[in-house]
Every structure is written in structure tokens, then in C-alpha cells.
Amino acid sequence: MxxxxxxxxxxxxxxxxxxxxxxxxxxxxxxxxxxxxxxxxxxxxxxxxxxxxxxxxxxxxxxxxxxxxxxxxxxxxxxxxxxxxxxxxxxxxxxxxxxxxxxxxxxxxxxxxxxxxxxxxxxxxxxxxxxxxxxxxxxxxxxxxxxxxxxxxxxxxxxxxxxxxxxxxxxxxxxxxxxxxxxxxxxxxxxxxxxxxxxxxxxxxxxxxxxxxxxxxxxxxxxxxxxEEPLPKPKPQISVIPYIFGGVSKDYEAGTDASYRKDFGFDAKIGISSSMNLDLTYNPDFAQVEVDRQIANIDRFELFFPEKRQFFLENGDLFSSYGYNTSTPFFSRRIGLDAPVLAGARLTGKIGNDLRLGLMTMTTEKTNDFLSRNFTVVSLQKKVFARSNIGFIAVNKQYFDVPSDTSMYNRVVGVDYNLASANNFWSGKFFYHRSFQPGNPDKQYSQGASVTYKTKHLTLGLYETSIGENYLAETGYVRRSGYNFVGTKTGYNFVPNKKVVSHGPDVQIDNYYDKDYNKIEHEYELSYHFQFQDRSEFELSYKNFYVKLQEDFNPTSDAANFLPVGSDYHFGAVSAEFTSTRKTLFNWRAEATKGSFYSGDIQFVEGEIGYRFQPYVNLTMNFNFTDMDLGAPFDREQFFLVGPKMDITFSDKIFWSTFVQYNEQVDNLNINSRFQWRYQPVSDIYLVYTDNYFTGNWNSRNRAIVLKMTYWFN
CATH class of the missing domain: 2.60.40.1190 (Immunoglobulin-like)
Known part of the structure; x- marks a missing residue:
């Protein structure tokens, strides 16, 4: 007691x-x-x-x-x-x-x-x-x-x-x-x-x-x-969630015949103890998962899209919280997007009050492009001090059916310390990860440290990262490698408690260096933010960039030209962003940016507008217009991205959403429409329709429709 x-x-x-x-x-x-x-x-x-x-x-x-x-x-x-x-x-x-x-x-x-x-x-x-x-x-x-x-x-x-x-x-x-x-x-x-x-x-x-x-x-x-009295003894629970699905798809771009698919699978949840859960999946299908929201991409690095598949998300912090979001050893979206998942298991929970355990293993099927692979990750987190913890992670990606004289694998092990003070004012992270691969070259490390102090008025942060040039986390997300980074952030918040509830400046200074600590990039930002009584917000900022390219780079669709490795550029831009109150039926957010960009100029506006007929219909539309002119020999680039979405909730059991994304940058119009009927608690019927078109001649690229039914037994 x-x-x-x-x-x-x-x-x-x-x-x-x-x-x-x-x-x-x-x-x-x-x-x-x-x-x-x-x-x-x-x-x-x-x-x-x-x-x-x-x-x-x-x-x-x-x-x-x-x-x-x-x-x-x-x-x-x-x-x-x-x-x-x-x-x-x-x-x-x-x-x-x-x-x-x-x-x-x-x-x-x-x-x-x-x-x-x-x-x-x-x-x-x-x-x-x-x-x-x-x-x-x-x-x-x-x-x-x-x-x-x-x-x-x-x-x-x-x-x-x-x-x-x-x-x-x-x-x-x-x-x-x-x-x-x-x-x-x-x-x-x-x-x-x-x-x-x-x-x-x-x-x-x-x-x-x-x-x-x-x-x-x-x-x-x-x-x-x-x-008033002790709670009843926790009883281990067993749930089985079988599902059946079927669908038809046709790839017009490849000129293939229609492909029909019907199959079944299941998830199972087994309570090993009052604090430990075993999740099993066989032949999972994720057709009901909402499509990613597209964004205009003029960056030099791979974009990070969040995981949306439920099996990977429950207790996902045990696996995904290692490192930074720019260098993490485990990123579940690496599993199952290029080949179907055959089966998997995940054990998560607590051992005693202070130790958390996570174990996941997933196997993908062999395809024409990829061998069968197994992905296994083990995580242990031990609470220390008031609210901090220290964690250990090991990730293994192993190929099956490889030639007898070949070894194909990628492994990462690492340790993280996560600082959280009793009053939450201090937070931070310190980590060191190392990868292993055939040949095992040197400089396979990822290391970082950060500490933040945050009060009602003051925010202070110091951040450091060092990624070896041969660090490879194939089951993770590594935005870039072979660099050293040091950054600081300082902010002050005035709280007058009037029509302007709070306002204040923020200064962020980020510097990137090569392995010999020669500067290769910086990003300096000065901003001032306002929050108003109705919870609307406004921010004005200026960013200054310096980039010395480590690889050839082409931010346009002009395949014949590129910015060469070794060239360096100074540029900057001014931005203004406003977010309206959310309590009105009509609401909106918009950001406008204008300035220089590498060898030329750029201006763009992006945001989202919405209107609701509450609580039944919610209409939104995200938008982006980019105008980029890098000068000769590049062509001027102008493209739109528009994404209207209609979300209808007929009741707390019947939902229908349709998301249309028109993207001139990738020459694609995507339509995703999803109907969901929750006919029993946590049991659903989904009908999902997806279509893709070229934006120029409006010819169909591919089309698919899927029906899926799940039922929760427990």
C-alpha cells in the first residue's frame, strides 16, 4: 500500500x-x-x-x-x-x-x-x-x-x-x-x-x-x-483481430492488365502480465491508412514523413525516441513500404516500476526487386533520478537467401540518456550510436547532445551533433552524414495578459562543419512572435543561409543543369506567418516568403483554409505556390500544389473522407477516398479508392479499390 x-x-x-x-x-x-x-x-x-x-x-x-x-x-x-x-x-x-x-x-x-x-x-x-x-x-x-x-x-x-x-x-x-x-x-x-x-x-x-x-x-x-480500496488484480487479456480484404488495381502507366487480390490476416494482443503486452501480426494490410500529405520539396535531403500504421505506433516511443529526428537508428517506415510484411511480433511493457522493455521483429516477403529481409529491434529503458531515463537500442536488418559467399546485413547499437528534471524546466538528450556492416569501415558513429532550459519567459537551448561519414542506419532515418553541428536557441516571452497575450523574440544559430571543422553551412534565424487573446498567432522572421555544396544539387526539374559540388552561396529570406483562431467556423493559416535562394531568387506562399458545418462536415484545403528563378542556365520554375480535403462524419460510427492532391512539381493528381463504418466497438469496414493522373494530359496513371473488414474478439 x-x-x-x-x-x-x-x-x-x-x-x-x-x-x-x-x-x-x-x-x-x-x-x-x-x-x-x-x-x-x-x-x-x-x-x-x-x-x-x-x-x-x-x-x-x-x-x-x-x-x-x-x-x-x-x-x-x-x-x-x-x-x-x-x-x-x-x-x-x-x-x-x-x-x-x-x-x-x-x-x-x-x-x-x-x-x-x-x-x-x-x-x-x-x-x-x-x-x-x-x-x-x-x-x-x-x-x-x-x-x-x-x-x-x-x-x-x-x-x-x-x-x-x-x-x-x-x-x-x-x-x-x-x-x-x-x-x-x-x-x-x-x-x-x-x-x-x-x-x-x-x-x-x-x-x-x-x-x-x-x-x-x-x-x-x-x-x-x-x-478507497485496492484495485482488482489485473487480469491478462487476449484479443484477436482477424481481417479479410480484397481489391483490384490497374497500372495504366505500365500498360499491365488489372490485378485482383484477396487475402486475410490477423492481429493478436496477448497480455503476458499486467504490464507486459505481446502483439502479433500475420499478413498485415495497411490499405486503410491515410495517405501522406504532399509538400513542395526544394530541399537537398530526403523528406521525413511520419509513421501512420497502427501496429508500429502503439508504444512506438520505445523504438523511435532514440537519437534526433535528423538521425535516428530506427524508423519503422523502412519496413513494408517496398515489400509486403509477412509476419511480425512486438513485446512491450514494464518490468517492475523503473524498467521498460521493447522487442520487435518483422519479416518482409521476397519480391522481384528485393530479397526477403528480417528487421529486429531491441530496446531497454531504465528510469533514473526523478524523471530521466537511460536507454539501450540494438537494430538488425538481415537479408535472407543471399549467395553463400556474401553477407548482407546492417546493424546499429546505441545508448541514450534522456534528461527530464522534476519540475520539467530542464530537458535534454545525450546519445552515441554505432553502425556495423560488411567490411566495417571506420567512422560509423552518430553522436549528439542537447540541453534546454524553459520557463514562462525564457527559453535557452544548446545542441550538438556529429555524424561519421560511414555511419549507415538502413532501418533508421539519417538526413545527412559526414558532418559536425553546433546550434543554439534563445527566446524570450513577454506575457502582458492583454489583447496581445504574449510576444517576444527568438534567435536560432545553427552551424555545420565538415570532418576537419571547416564551415560548410549555416542557418541563422531571427523571429518575433505574437499570440493574441483569441489564440490566433502571428510571426515575422528573417533567415540567413550559407551553403557550400558537398554534392551536386538541382532544386529544379531542369535535368540538364545543376549547381556543382564545391560551389558556395549566401542567401536569405523574409517570412510572415499568421494562424487564425480555431473557434470560428472559418479558419486559415498562411505563410509568405520572399528572398534570395542559392544563385537566384525565390518567393512562395503556402497555408491552409478551412470551413466546418459542425459537427458533420469539415472542409480544408492546403495550398502552395512556388516561384523560383536561379538565373541562367536554369529555367524559371513556377508550380502549384493544392490539396482540398472533405471529411464527413455522419455519426460517431460512420465516416467518409476524400483527399485530392494536385502537385505540379511531380506532375501528379492523386485522389484518395476512404469510407469507414465502425459497426462494433473497435471493429471496422473500410472501402478505399485511390486514383492517380498526369497533370498535363489528365491520362490515368494507376487506379485501385480495396475493401477491408476487421473484427475485435476479446
Missing amino acids: LHVAAVGASNVLLTNSDTTISTFNKDYVYEVKKARSEIRIDGVIEEPDWQAAQKADTFFKVLPVDSGYATQPSTILMTYDDKALYLAQIFYDTIPGKRVMESFRRDFAFGNNDNLLVFFDTFLDQTNGFSFGVSASGAKWDGTMSNGSAVSLDWDCKWESKTKHYDDRWVTEMRIPFKSVRYPRGSQTWFTNFSRLDLKANEKSSWAPVPRQFPTASLAYTGVMNF
Whole structure:
């Protein structure tokens, strides 16, 4: 059993045999009483247990300023029985106008909806946890938490909620089965916080106060919830999710006949213990995954697109958080995009309170272009000090059926230290990774260090990276190799709490050097930002660049000409960006840039406009126009990228989205239309149509339609 005792003036100390954890907000304790009768999830708070429950009804402002109480009252009630936790929410709303509710879609966009979010730290490590929430439309939100505040919404579980609206308030009841979350045996205390986003009042607030520079999801600033009796013993759960799919595709560009496909596969989730999960997949199909949003690419390096496939995303931080986003040893998009995945397994969870384990192995099929390959990654993370951790990772990519006198593999091992102070003001990372490959040349290292100090007013950061010229992480993402980097960032924030809520300057200085520490590139940025009372934002910036090319570079489609290796360039540009408030039905964001670019000039405008017929229809369109003139002998380049998207949510079970992307830079028009019917909890039928056309003559390039059905047994 946990014992609670006040320590000092700012934190509470909780001990549990081999665990000692300090947390802030010692005075914010919620005593959860056990229910004596049945709770009906109907959005009507009338049961006796709700009347007897403790009220969490004092919410503190976090944004626009973190002083004072929220303008509109909020109340949270909780109770529980042997099977589930129950939560009731009453958010009063007397400001004239419609409540902001974008759609019925699960895992809604946080900033586009009035909403409640709840955060649970069940293992009391102030680093990992679970998040649940509802928007004003009644749409659900559920996700796993990592790195102290990050929420991954790619985890779904079975739980219930019901939302009702009244003239002066909106009310929700929630039922979260204990079997849907993980917690230690004998658990009687969790850390928690409740967050309200009230767009009509232009406020974000929380029950346990959080400094405005941090998200309300910050587990360093949770309060404490004590259950009246210890929770029921966690029971291992087994879920099987079979799926069948079929489709037809035709490649007009290649001139091949139509190709028909029908197949089946399954996912399985096996609870090894209350804190350890085994996920299995056979013959997975990811046709229902939303297509990537295209962007205009005039960069010298490979673009980084985020992972969207659910199997790789649940507990994905155990594998993807190593290194930086410019040099990470494991990037799951390397698996299965060039060859179908045959099968895979992933074991993730906790060993005790302070050690996390991740093990993943995936095998892809042999194709005409690639041999069969196995991808295996092992990750261990050990909590140290208040909220920091040290991690070890090993990644192996192995080819099958290679000639007997040939060895084809790529391996990376590494260690990371992630700094997170008790009050969240200090954060940082220190890592060293090394790759191994046939021949094993020298300089196969990736090393980096960073430290950031962040308060309400001041941000200071120092960053360093060194990547060896022969470092190779084939299962990772390495933006560039053979360089040394040093960068700093300084920012100051004035918070006058008027129509301009906050404003201030930011200075970023990034320098790149070759292996002998001769400068090969710099990027200096000076910017000034404004945040207004209605949560709209404006930023004005100037960037100055120096580049000495290490390889030939052609940013245009002019195949006959290029900028030669060894040539150097000084250039710069001015940018202005505005983001409107999200509480109005019409909203927009736009950025305009004008300046020099390598040997010539560039100007472009990009952004997004949107309108919603809430909560049923959400219309958006991203756009980009680029005008680039590098001078003779290059041709002047002018191209559009336009991406209209229509998202219709007929209810909380039926969704239809269509995304059209017209991209003159790559001479392609893509149409992706996806229908989803959630006919049972976490069980879906998808119908997906994809078409590609040339932008000049509008001839079809390829076309496909896929039908997929899943069902969740548990």
C-alpha cells in the first residue's frame, strides 16, 4: 500500500516498497469512493454515487496566462467498482454562441474542439501513462503517454461515453474498464489531471495547476487520486483481430492488365502480465491508412514523413525516441513500404516500476526487386533520478537467401540518456550510436547532445551533433552524414495578459562543419512572435543561409543543369506567418516568403483554409505556390500544389473522407477516398479508392479499390 506524506512546500513523496517518487501539486488529492450501486452511462448524472462523490470543481487557467481561476466553472466526479472506473464531467458554458465541435471523428484534433482530456499515470513514474477524453460533439479520444507529456492517439481500447448538451452546460459520463489499461498489482494510488479547452472563453485550464509553458498533459504536474480500496488484480487479456480484404488495381502507366487480390490476416494482443503486452501480426494490410500529405520539396535531403500504421505506433516511443529526428537508428517506415510484411511480433511493457522493455521483429516477403529481409529491434529503458531515463537500442536488418559467399546485413547499437528534471524546466538528450556492416569501415558513429532550459519567459537551448561519414542506419532515418553541428536557441516571452497575450523574440544559430571543422553551412534565424487573446498567432522572421555544396544539387526539374559540388552561396529570406483562431467556423493559416535562394531568387506562399458545418462536415484545403528563378542556365520554375480535403462524419460510427492532391512539381493528381463504418466497438469496414493522373494530359496513371473488414474478439 502507498503512503502519502507532505515533503517541503512544493511536492509530495510517495513510496511503494522499492519506489520513491516526488511530484508537485501535493494539495490536489482526489479520493475516489467505491460505488454502491449501478452507474448508467446515459449522460444524466443522477445516481446516488455521483451525489456522494468528491467534486473536483476548482480549475486553474493555464492559457492564455497561468494565474487565476477559469472563467467558466468545471466539475469532475469519479467513482469505481470491481470492473471499471467511472468519470462524470460538467462543463458550464454561458457565453453566447455555438460550442466548438469539429466532428464526431475519434481522436479529434485537440485545438479545434471544446474538450475534456484526462491523464492517468498508473505506475507513478511521471513519464508514461494513458489519456482519455471527449469533445463537445461526444467524439472520443484515447491514447498512450510517453516522454512525460507526449500522447500517441494510435492506441484504441473499448470504453463507453455519453455526452448531453444543455443551455448552460455540457455533460459527459465515461466508463473505462480496468482491463483496458495497465497498472501494478495492489494499485491504490494513481497520478491524474483533468484539462479543459474552452475555445469560446479562449482558455485552457486544469484541475492541478500547470505552468503555461508546458502542456496540461505534463505528468510532472499531476495531482493524486486515491482509491478507497485496492484495485482488482489485473487480469491478462487476449484479443484477436482477424481481417479479410480484397481489391483490384490497374497500372495504366505500365500498360499491365488489372490485378485482383484477396487475402486475410490477423492481429493478436496477448497480455503476458499486467504490464507486459505481446502483439502479433500475420499478413498485415495497411490499405486503410491515410495517405501522406504532399509538400513542395526544394530541399537537398530526403523528406521525413511520419509513421501512420497502427501496429508500429502503439508504444512506438520505445523504438523511435532514440537519437534526433535528423538521425535516428530506427524508423519503422523502412519496413513494408517496398515489400509486403509477412509476419511480425512486438513485446512491450514494464518490468517492475523503473524498467521498460521493447522487442520487435518483422519479416518482409521476397519480391522481384528485393530479397526477403528480417528487421529486429531491441530496446531497454531504465528510469533514473526523478524523471530521466537511460536507454539501450540494438537494430538488425538481415537479408535472407543471399549467395553463400556474401553477407548482407546492417546493424546499429546505441545508448541514450534522456534528461527530464522534476519540475520539467530542464530537458535534454545525450546519445552515441554505432553502425556495423560488411567490411566495417571506420567512422560509423552518430553522436549528439542537447540541453534546454524553459520557463514562462525564457527559453535557452544548446545542441550538438556529429555524424561519421560511414555511419549507415538502413532501418533508421539519417538526413545527412559526414558532418559536425553546433546550434543554439534563445527566446524570450513577454506575457502582458492583454489583447496581445504574449510576444517576444527568438534567435536560432545553427552551424555545420565538415570532418576537419571547416564551415560548410549555416542557418541563422531571427523571429518575433505574437499570440493574441483569441489564440490566433502571428510571426515575422528573417533567415540567413550559407551553403557550400558537398554534392551536386538541382532544386529544379531542369535535368540538364545543376549547381556543382564545391560551389558556395549566401542567401536569405523574409517570412510572415499568421494562424487564425480555431473557434470560428472559418479558419486559415498562411505563410509568405520572399528572398534570395542559392544563385537566384525565390518567393512562395503556402497555408491552409478551412470551413466546418459542425459537427458533420469539415472542409480544408492546403495550398502552395512556388516561384523560383536561379538565373541562367536554369529555367524559371513556377508550380502549384493544392490539396482540398472533405471529411464527413455522419455519426460517431460512420465516416467518409476524400483527399485530392494536385502537385505540379511531380506532375501528379492523386485522389484518395476512404469510407469507414465502425459497426462494433473497435471493429471496422473500410472501402478505399485511390486514383492517380498526369497533370498535363489528365491520362490515368494507376487506379485501385480495396475493401477491408476487421473484427475485435476479446
